[in-house]
Amino acid sequence: MNRLVRAVLGLFAAPRVNMREDYEKVRRLQRQLAALPGPRVPFRETTVDDGTHPIPVRVFNPIERSRDDVLLFFHGGGWVTGNIESYTPACATMAELTGCVVVSVDYCLAPEHPFPAGLEDCLHIARLLLDEPGRVGVDDPSRIVLVGDSAGGNLAAVVSQQLHAEGHATPGRQILLYPVTHWDHDPRTSPFASVRDHGKDYRLTTHEVQDYLEMYVPDPQARKDPRIAPLMADDFSGQPDTLLITAELDLLCDEGEAYGRALEEAGNTVSLHRVDGALHGFITLPRFSRSLRQAYEVINAFLDEDAPTNSADTPDSAHTPDPGGTP
Incomplete structure (x- = not known):
C-alpha cells in the first residue's frame, strides 16, 4: 500500500478512547447514528424468556x-457495545440484499453482564429456533443460517461448537464476518x-480489543477457553458449512482465516474470502460501499448453494415468523 492510501485510510482509525471508561458514550453515539434517516424494511419486535430474563429479538x-x-444474526461491538437498535440499518440492508428474513438477537452486554451471559442468550435463541423452526417460518432447521460480525462472529462460531458438543x-450453515477467534491481540506476543x-x-x-476482552472476561486465564477463543478448541468436527469473510486491513484478518483453515482440516465445508x-x-x-457490495455478492452465492440436510427431526410448523410466539 502506498503512503497516500495509508494516510487516507488512517483518517478512519478508531477514536483513541478508553473503552473501559467510555463504553456508555460509545453506546449512545451508536444509537444516535442508527436513528439517522436511511433505508428501512418492515420489522417486528418480540421477546423470548429463557426463564431468567427476557431476550429482545x-x-x-x-x-x-x-x-x-x-x-439468525448476532451483532458485533466487542461484547460490550452494539444492540438491535444500532444494528437495525445493517440488518435492514442484510434482509434486502439477501431476500431473507433476518432475526437479530439483543444479547446481554458486558461489563454489566460478563461472560457467559451474552453467549447463553445466543445459545438459547439458537436452540429454540432449531428445535422449533416454524417460529421463523421454515419447516427445515437446515434453513437457519447463523450470521455474526466481529464479536458476533465469535458468538456464532462458539454457538455452533457448543451445539455440536x-x-x-x-x-x-454459518457466515462468520471478520470474527474474533483468538485470545491474544498483543502485537508483541500474538x-x-x-x-x-x-x-x-x-x-x-x-x-480496543484488549479493553473489550477485559470487560467481557475479567479473568485473564479464562480467555483461553474455547467458548471465548474458538480457535483454541480441541475438536472442530461437525460444524455447519461455513463462509468466512475477512477484511484485508483488519487486525483480526489472520485469526479469522486460521479458524477457517482449522474447520476445513477437520473435514468441514469452508469457503474463505x-x-x-x-x-x-x-x-x-x-x-454504496465497495466492500459491502463485494461481501454480499459472496454471501448470496453461498446462500444459493444447496442447503445441507439437517438430520434433526423437524416438526410440522406454520410459516409466520414469530420467534416469541407459539408455532
Whole structure:
C-alpha cells in the first residue's frame, strides 16, 4: 500500500478512547447514528424468556422474500457495545440484499453482564429456533443460517461448537464476518502478523480489543477457553458449512482465516474470502460501499448453494415468523 492510501485510510482509525471508561458514550453515539434517516424494511419486535430474563429479538422481513433461509444474526461491538437498535440499518440492508428474513438477537452486554451471559442468550435463541423452526417460518432447521460480525462472529462460531458438543441439531450453515477467534491481540506476543500490521492504524486497534476482552472476561486465564477463543478448541468436527469473510486491513484478518483453515482440516465445508482493501466493520457501511457490495455478492452465492440436510427431526410448523410466539 502506498503512503497516500495509508494516510487516507488512517483518517478512519478508531477514536483513541478508553473503552473501559467510555463504553456508555460509545453506546449512545451508536444509537444516535442508527436513528439517522436511511433505508428501512418492515420489522417486528418480540421477546423470548429463557426463564431468567427476557431476550429482545427483532425480526426483519424483506420487501421481496426471495430465499427460504432465515439468518439468525448476532451483532458485533466487542461484547460490550452494539444492540438491535444500532444494528437495525445493517440488518435492514442484510434482509434486502439477501431476500431473507433476518432475526437479530439483543444479547446481554458486558461489563454489566460478563461472560457467559451474552453467549447463553445466543445459545438459547439458537436452540429454540432449531428445535422449533416454524417460529421463523421454515419447516427445515437446515434453513437457519447463523450470521455474526466481529464479536458476533465469535458468538456464532462458539454457538455452533457448543451445539455440536451437546449433541444438539446444528444450523445448516454459518457466515462468520471478520470474527474474533483468538485470545491474544498483543502485537508483541500474538501469533498473527495482521495484529502487528493493522493493530494501530485503522478501524479497530489492539488496545480496543484488549479493553473489550477485559470487560467481557475479567479473568485473564479464562480467555483461553474455547467458548471465548474458538480457535483454541480441541475438536472442530461437525460444524455447519461455513463462509468466512475477512477484511484485508483488519487486525483480526489472520485469526479469522486460521479458524477457517482449522474447520476445513477437520473435514468441514469452508469457503474463505478476503475483501481487499476493507476495514473492520464494513458490514455496517452504506450500501454504496465497495466492500459491502463485494461481501454480499459472496454471501448470496453461498446462500444459493444447496442447503445441507439437517438430520434433526423437524416438526410440522406454520410459516409466520414469530420467534416469541407459539408455532
